[in-house]
Every structure is written in structure tokens, then in C-alpha cells.
Amino acid sequence: MVSFSSSCQLLRPRQWLKNLMLFFPPFLGGVLLQSGMALRGLRPFAAFCLASSAIYILNDLCDRVNDGQHPKKRLRPLPSGRVSSRTASLLSVACVMGSALAAWGSSAVFLYYLVAYFVVSTAYSLFLKDIALVDIFCISAGFLFRLLAGGAVFGVAISEWLFLSVFLLSIFLSTGKRLGEKRHLGALAEQHRKVLVAYPKGFLEGAMYMTGGSVLVTYTLYALTRSSGLVLHTVPLCCFGLLRHMLRIQSGADGDPTESLTRDLPLFVVGLLWLAMVGWGIYGA
Template sequence: SSTAYIINDVTDIEHDRLHPQKRQRPLSSGRIKIFTAAVLCIITLALSLAASYKIGLEFLMITIAYLALSLAYSFYLQRIEIIDVFCIAAGFVLRIEAGGIASGIEVSNWLLLTTFLLSLLLAFGKRRHELALHHDPEKPFREVLQRYNTNFLDTTLSIFATTAIVTYAIYTVEIESRIFLLTVPFAIFGVLRYMYLVQTDTRGDPTESLFKDMPLLLSVVIWFLITTAVIYFKDITSLVE
């Protein structure tokens, strides 16, 4: 992931300098030179491939697939509308699958699908936010924004919010824990709150609201506590059920 982020920041450096927030990043602000970033990129790439090989061949293949996807996104696919967002979501799915392999835990198909849909929601929400900040069509800080519009993005947000909630609800049923079902209302609230922030608050990055917006943060904390209880305190939760 670090390697991919460095490459993406280097390829986007000129556009990032036009972005009100991204221009403060180390590379776009000039605090870190491109040569330094290149050296760091080589180091992180070597370490990640070595660690992946040590974990296992399957994990290594996912790492290579993730790197290939990231390179394709950075150099070309990020300029194609819709596909750019799908690449971001696919990257998160690969991370979840890699985590399952590393931990020896089989990842539920419903969890993978929920991750994919939720990632699409977050990514389209970010595009919606960037479009609201974009005031100069002659100098876009993201080329693909020229091919998006607010109505389309609002529609896609509604679609992926709905489908993400439905697949997550099915996933909680699959767990066969009534306590875990209690996370569904908080997940719904979190999704709706995120959509509200995306469409009404243009001051900051909507993904950063997870740590700044108190109602959204509270719903995430409660969701986390219930999930932790179901996973690590099965004996206690079984008594409640």
C-alpha cells in the first residue's frame, strides 16, 4: 500500500498542487523531493514482496495483483470515469482477502461484497466532494472530474448506500448472532450520516468525517464495541442470546 500511495502521489503531483487540501502533502508541497520518494518506494516495494513471499504464495499473488492494479490506476485508469472508483474499491477487497489469508481466516463472500459496495460509496462520496470544490474547469485538480456531474454522483451514492446496507444486513444474519444484528441500525445511521455530510458540508474531506463528526464517530465506536464483544466475548454474548 505504501508503495502504491507513493507512486500515485508522484504521478498526481501537478494536479495535487491545485487541490486545496492535497497541496499540503509532503510531495506536492515540496517538503519531500521526488528522488527521496523514489528511494522510499523501492525500499517499501522490496520489503512488501519479501514479506509476502514469506507469508505464502497465495498472499504474494494478491500483493502482485494489488500492485498491478495500483500502477494501472495511477498511470491510466484514474482518468476514466466510474472505472477509477471501481479500481479503488477493488483495492480494498484485495486488502481484506489478503488479511484473511495472513490470519488463516476464511473471509465471508458477503463481507467481501459489503466491503466492495461500501468502498464504492466512500469513493463516489469523495468524488462528489471534490466536484463541489472544483471551481475552475480549465485547471482541474483531478482530470476525471470533468466527466462527472452532481446528479449522477448523488444517484450512485443512493444506489451504493442501499446495496451496502442490504449486503451488510445479510452478512450479520450469516454470523448467526442476535447481538451482532444490533450493529445494523448503527451501520445504517453511519451510512446516512456520511451521505448527509457529503451533500451538505463542503468544508472538508468526507472520509475524514469518520474522525471529526461526532454523531458519525459515535456510531462507529458503538458498532466497533458490539462487534468486538461478538468476536472476543462469545461466551458472554451467548448468555444474552
């Protein structure tokens, strides 16, 4: 019998934080607090959570041999043997069916982004993750599909500067994650994730610095388009958050953005301050 904790580990509920991206368009558009608006996003949010969990399980199935050689991932349910491949496969299928059920009745545009997310993520898990740069852009696409799906669900247009900010931020986070993996694994990098050796020395650092600076520029331009001056005042928070994340990675910490946000106190506090200031600037006026 598979334990409940092992099943939860396979689903990776902590990573569901990424699916809150669906609520960014109505939140930043100033309509999230309108009557019934937040409830409208619950089923789409559940659909993306279940779809992402199905992908995480698929990815674990594909990587179970390599994960067994990883200092941390070898303790996961599949490589440790606590969950069989058959059980994990059945759970993944159940998540796909649950996602389809949660998305039933949603708009055609939302379904398009959900399916696109699932297809790209599946291709990533199966073979695209082994192709340099393509792997990073696949991860980035997942964030963009969530953002655009949120705009479709709530009927909110995505501004050009917001789209570019999210795109560049996702590339920044993805390169940081790869850099963190490469540094942490060292000589074992190729055994765990062979694409890591395809990135020459200095490339990931340069890409992280380049996209980090670009995020700061595009977010500043996005903030300048807002009517609230308080939103512009969150630019220093953005700058601090980017630099703090880079400092953590260069100091040898895990590059996973969810881990960084939930386990690093300065980043967590900055995230809450950003949320409070943007929220007050949009809804408090």
C-alpha cells in the same frame, strides 16, 4: 536534508487504517483471540502498509503538478517543494523493498493478492484514474484485495454477504470521495482531476445513494447469518454511519473515508460502538 515530518507525510500513515481490513476475517470469524493468531497478521499488515505507502508516493509524483493547484494538496511535500521527486522516488522504492521483505515466507495466495493490489494500484496511479467508473472500481479493488488477503493469511473463508458488503461499501465510499472532490473544487475540478468532469451532474449522488442502500441490505443479510443477535443489532449503527457520511459530503465536507472516521466525532463513536457490539456478540458469549 528531508525532514522526518515531510517523509511521514509522503507515507500517509493515517491511511494505514485501511489495511486493518486484513484483520476483519479472523475478527468476524471469531478466531482473532486464539493463541498467536493476531501475531500472524503483523507481517502481512506491514507488507500492505509499505505497499500502500509506495503507491501513495507514486500517485503524488504523478499528480504533483495538478496538486499544486489544489487548495489543500498544494501544501503536500512534493507540490510544495519540501521534497524532491528523486527523494520521493527513492523512498517509494524503499517501501516496495520493505513490503517484499515483510511478505517473504507468506502463503502463495497472500502474495497473489498483495501483488494484485500493487499492480492495480500502480495502473490506477499511472492512467486508470482518468477513466470514469474504472477509477472508482480500482479503489474498490484495493479494499477487496485486503479483505481476501486477510482471509488467506488467517485461513478464514470469506462469506458471500461479507464480500458483497465490503465491495458495495467501497464503491459507496469511492463515489462519495469523488462527489466531495467535485463539489469542493468547483470550476477547478478539471484542472486537478480531469475524470471529475466525465461524471454528469447527479450521477455521483445517485451512485452514492444506490450503493449506500445496497450496503445496508447486504450487511443486514450478513448479520442475519450470524448466530449472535447482537450483531444484528448493529444494523442501526450501520444505517446511521452511512447517512452521517452522506450528510457530511452533501454539506461540503471532505469525502475521504479515513478523514471522516478519524475527524468526525459521531462517526468515530459509531465505529467504536460497532466494534464493541460485534466483538461482544462474537467473543463475549
